[in-house]
Amino acid sequence: MIYEERFSHIERQFLWHRQTLCTSTGLSIRSNSTSWSGFHEAFKGEDGTELVIGEHSDVEITFAQEVESLRLEYYVVSDQHFDVIHMLLDTTPDDCCLTYPAAHNFYWLTLSGSGFIECLPGPVATQPCQQTLEGPFRRLTISTSKVGTVHIRKLEWTRTCRH
Secondary structure (H helix, E strand, C coil): CEEEECCCCCCCEECCCCCEEECCCCCEEEECCCCCEEEEECCCCCCCEEEEECCCCEEEEEEEEEEEEEEEEEEEEECCCCHHHHHHHHHCCCCCCCEECCCCCCEEEEEEECCEEEEEECCEECCCEEEEEEEEEEEEEEEECCCEEEEEEEEEEEECCCC
């Protein structure tokens, strides 16, 4: 069975330091930083609400049950002008989904649970794109630097099935 969270039913709001928001799909979303994060109007693509993780932020998403696979629909917005980002944006059509490895100081994903922790660099996509994260894990933490914001539009996941 595939579970989905689109955030459309969540009231637009900031997540304050150590504030936890629980969703009807069993997610617990907690801000562990003093910088801003929250649920805001979509910036690109479809109308609606999305989870926005601001600069210098750390947001933890805990799942009710262990996750086998997670598909994350996201994009990144940055006011910074890294040479690579600037060059690629100048040569790429606006409607193109641009994905390339993130600079080491942009943002990263931490998967944890079942006795392990795995840290991954967050890929940069200037238009809404999808990334699949393989489990098993119970918690996803998205940590950003001062370079930009990560916008999460949708999460789709399957739970681990053990016999």
